[in-house]
Amino acid sequence: MSSDCIFCKIAAGEIPCRKVYEDSDVLAFHDIHPVAPVHFMIIPKEHIASLADAHARHEMLLGRILMLAPTLAKEQGLTDGFRTVINTGRGGGQEVFHLHVHVFGGGKPRPM
Ligand code: AMP
Ligand code: ZN
Numbered sequence: 001m002s003s004d005c006i007f008c009k010i011a012a013g014e015i016p017c018r019k020v021y022e023d024s025d026v027l028a029f030h031d032i033h034p035v036a037p038v039h040f041m042i043i044p045k046e047h048i049a050s051l052a053d054a055h056a057r058h059e060m061l062l063g064r065i066l067m068l069a070p071t072l073a074k075e076q077g078l079t080d081g082f083r084t085v086i087n088t089g090r091g092g093g094q095e096v097f098h099l100h101v102h103v104f105g106g107g108k109p110r111p112m
Contacts, residue, residue, distance in 0.1 A: 002047040007098035011045040021072050026065055028072055028103075036083075037106030038076045042068055048099040051088045069103050078105040 001008040009015040010029065017029035020040045031039040042065045048054050054062060066084075073082040082105035087094040 002049075002098070005047055005096075005098050007043050007096055007100065008047050011043065020076065021068065025061060026068065028068065031102065031104075034104065036104035038073075038078055038082075039102065039104035040072070040076065041100040041102050042072070043098060043100045049097045050094055050099055051086050054099065065101055069101060073103050073105065078103075081105060083109060 001012060006015065010017045011027050017027075020028035020030060021042075022028070025045055026042060027045055028040055028042040031041055044058070044061050044065065046058075046061070048058060069082070069084055082103055085102040085104075086100070087102075
């Protein structure tokens, strides 16, 4: 755990969140500033600062996070599809430096 990381604090239960899913390695919770009618993110409980800081030993964990996205999206009512975003580094628009996968949808998707 990184002591000054807000998502580590959420994963440790020190800061509340609107939980979507939790297991021993992964947590999913709603984004506090949603960009779509449904917007949550999936994070590893382990502090990994960004996708660029992940190592080979994280392969399975990252795979699990991605595999959870469609299941949780469907449970949250996104039966018609969803968008996944991983912002990486300042140049990628990352604001919270604890790896997270945004999952959102339910509105009209903006073309990329
Ligand atoms: P990113 O730009 O990918 O680093 O996005 C960080 C996201 O975290 C933003 O969409 C914020 O709205 C969201 N966020 C920041 N603090 C919280 C919090 N305490 N609970 C839920 N979402 C948060
Ligand atoms: Zn962290």
